[in-house]
Amino acid sequence: MKLFYKFFVIFILFALLAIPDNKNSIHVPEKDGLSSYERWWGKYAQTLVKYRTTGKQNQIVEYNKQRELLKKQLDRLLLELTEPDHPILDSINQQVNQLSALVSLVPGTIHEFEEDVATWRKLVKYQSRYWDPSSDYASERLFQFIIEGRLAFESALIQSQGNHLQWNSPKEMTTDHSLAYHKYQYESGDIIAFSTNSKDDSYFSIFKELPNVTTHLGSIYIKESVISVIFIDHEKGLVLIGIDEFIKTIAPNGVILRLRNDIPDLLRNPLLPSLAASTIHNMALNGQYKYDYSFDEESHADLYDWELIRKGFQQHDFSLEGSLYTRNSFAMNIGGANSHHMPFELELDHRFIIKGEWHHAGLLFEQRLLTAATSTIIENQSHQDLISYIKLPAYRIIKFYSILIGQFGVSQPIPSGVSAQSQLIYDELNTKQEKLLSLLKPALVNYEKKQKHKATYLKIMQKANEIMAEQKGN
Numbered sequence: 022m023k024l025f026y027k028f029f030v031i032f033i034l035f036a037l038l039a040i041p042d043n044k045n046s047i048h049v050p051e052k053d054g055l056s057s058y059e060r061w062w063g064k065y066a067q068t069l070v071k072y073r074t075t076g077k078q079n080q081i082v083e084y085n086k087q088r089e090l091l092k093k094q095l096d097r098l099l100l101e102l103t104e105p106d107h108p109i110l111d112s113i114n115q116q117v118n119q120l121s122a123l124v125s126l127v128p129g130t131i132h133e134f135e136e137d138v139a140t141w142r143k144l145v146k147y148q149s150r151y152w153d154p155s156s157d158y159a160s161e162r163l164f165q166f167i168i169e170g171r172l173a174f175e176s177a178l179i180q181s182q183g184n185h186l187q188w189n190s191p192k193e194m195t196t197d198h199s200l201a202y203h204k205y206q207y208e209s210g211d212i213i214a215f216s217t218n219s220k221d222d223s224y225f226s227i228f229k230e231l232p233n234v235t236t237h238l239g240s241i242y243i244k245e246s247v248i249s250v251i252f253i254d255h256e257k258g259l260v261l262i263g264i265d266e267f268i269k270t271i272a273p274n275g276v277i278l279r280l281r282n283d284i285p286d287l288l289r290n291p292l293l294p295s296l297a298a299s300t301i302h303n304m305a306l307n308g309q310y311k312y313d314y315s316f317d318e319e320s321h322a323d324l325y326d327w328e329l330i331r332k333g334f335q336q337h338d339f340s341l342e343g344s345l346y347t348r349n350s351f352a353m354n355i356g357g358a359n360s361h362h363m364p365f366e367l368e369l370d371h372r373f374i375i376k377g378e379w380h381h382a383g384l385l386f387e388q389r390l391l392t393a394a395t396s397t398i399i400e401n402q403s404h405q406d407l408i409s410y411i412k413l414p415a416y417r418i419i420k421f422y423s424i425l426i427g428q429f430g431v432s433q434p435i436p437s438g439v440s441a442q443s444q445l446i447y448d449e450l451n452t453k454q455e456k457l458l459s460l461l462k463p464a465l466v467n468y469e470k471k472q473k474h475k476a477t478y479l480k481i482m483q484k485a486n487e488i489m490a491e492q493k494g495n
Contacts, residue, residue: 118169
C-alpha cells in the first residue's frame with residue numbers, strides 16, 4: 022500500500038509539472054508586416070524568370086537600359102528633398118528590384134550594382150533626416166527602402182554564384198583612433214551590426230521575411246594599433262576578440278555603422294565614439310556581464326546587444342534611438358511577445374552612416390534555408406504541437422537545477438530569463454528543423470538542376486510548405 026501511495030504522489034507531481042504555462046510561448050505577428058515576402062520576393066522571382074527566358078544579348082541590353090534609368094533617378098534624388106510618399110522613391114526601389122535579377126544574368130556587373138545600391142541606401146537615409154521622426158509611416162518607408170535594398174543586393178550576390186564580397190568605403194586618413202583593415206577604415210566607437218554562423222541567431226526571434234537581417238551588435242575598440250570587437254555572446258557573456266578572428270569565425274556577414282561627424286553631439290564632443298568604446302572596453306575587462314535573455318533594459322548585471330551599445334554611449338550623454346513602429350512587428354518570438362530593440366534598428370537611425378559591409382554568399386543562402394524551415398514549422402503547427410507533456414516535467418526540474426547552480430556562477434543548462442517551456446519549444450523546433458532541412462535540401466538541389474539557377478527565397482518557402490503539407494497528409 023505504501024508503494025502505491027508513493028507512485029500516486031509521483032504521478033500527481035508529474036501531472037502538475039506537465040501542466041503547460043498559461044500563455045502562448047510563440048508570438049506570430051499579424052500578416053500586415055512592413056514588407057511581406059509574397060510582395061517583394063514575388064516581384065523578384067517574376068523578374069528573374071522573365072529575363073532568364075530571353076537571350077544573353079537582350080539581357081545585357083536590358084541591364085544597361087535599366088541601370089541608366091536608375092542612375093538618372095539617383096542623380097535627381099541627390100538634388101532634391103522628398104517626403105516619404107514621393108513617387109520617385111518607389112520608382113527607384115522598383116528599379117533596384119529589377120536590376121537585382123538582371124545582375125545575376127549579366128556577368129561582371131555585381132560590383133556596379135553594389136555601388137548603385139550603396140548610393141541608393143545612402144541617399145534615402147539622407148532624405149529621412151528631414152522626415153517626421155514621430156511618424157509611423159515615415160519609419161515604415163525608411164525601413165522598406167533600406168532593407169529591401171539589402172535584399173536586392175544579397176539576392177543578386179547569391180544568384181551570381183559568388184562567394185565573398187566586400188562593400189568598400191573610400192580611403193581616409195588614419196587618425197589616433199582609426200586603423201585600416203581589410204580595406205576598411207575602422208574607428209574606435211564604430212558599431213558592427215552582424216549575424217553569426219550559429220543557430221543561436223534564431224534563439225528568440227525568427228524573421229521570416231528577412232532571412233539575413235543582422236541580429237547582433239558589437240563595438241570597435243582600437244588601442245596600440247590593435248583592432249578589437251566587443252560583443253555579448255549567448256554563452257560566454259561579454260567578449261573581446263581581435264577583428265581578424267571575429268570576421269573569420271564569428272561574423273561572416275556584417276555592417277559597419279558610424280556616427281555622422283556633423284550631428285550636434287559630435288560637434289560638441291568629437292571624441293564621443295571613442296569614449297563610448299572605452300566605456301564598453303572597461304565593461305568587458307570586468308567580465309561580469311552575461312547575456313540578458315529576458316531583454317530587461319532596466320537590469321544591470323545582464324545585457325543584450327542593444328543594451329550593451331546603449332550603455333556605452335549613455336555614459337557620455339548620447340541616447341540611441343529605436344523605431345517603435347518596426348520593433349517586433351514581423352518577428353516570430355519564442356517565449357512571448359515582449360517588445361525589445363532589434364540590432365538592425367541602428368541602420369535606420371539617420372545619425373549613423375554605413376561605412377562598409379561584407380558578405381558570404383554561401384552562408385547567406387544557408388541562413389535562408391534555416392529561416393524558411395523554422396518559420397514554416399511555426400506557421401504550420403499549433404502551439405501545443407511543440408510541447409511534449411512527457412518532456413516538460415523534466416525540463417522544469419532542469420530549470421530548477423539551473424536556478425540553483427546559477428547562484429554560484431556556474432553555466433546553466435537553461436539560462437536565466439528563459440522558461441522551461443520556452444527552452445523545450447526551442448529544442449523541439451531545432452529537432453523538427455533538422456528533419457525538414459534533410460528533406461528540403463535535396464528537393465532544392467533537384468529544382469536548381471532543372472532551372473539552372475539557385476532557388477529564390479520565395480521558392481524555398483514554397484518547397485518547405487509543400488514538404489510540411491505532405492508530412493501532415495501522411
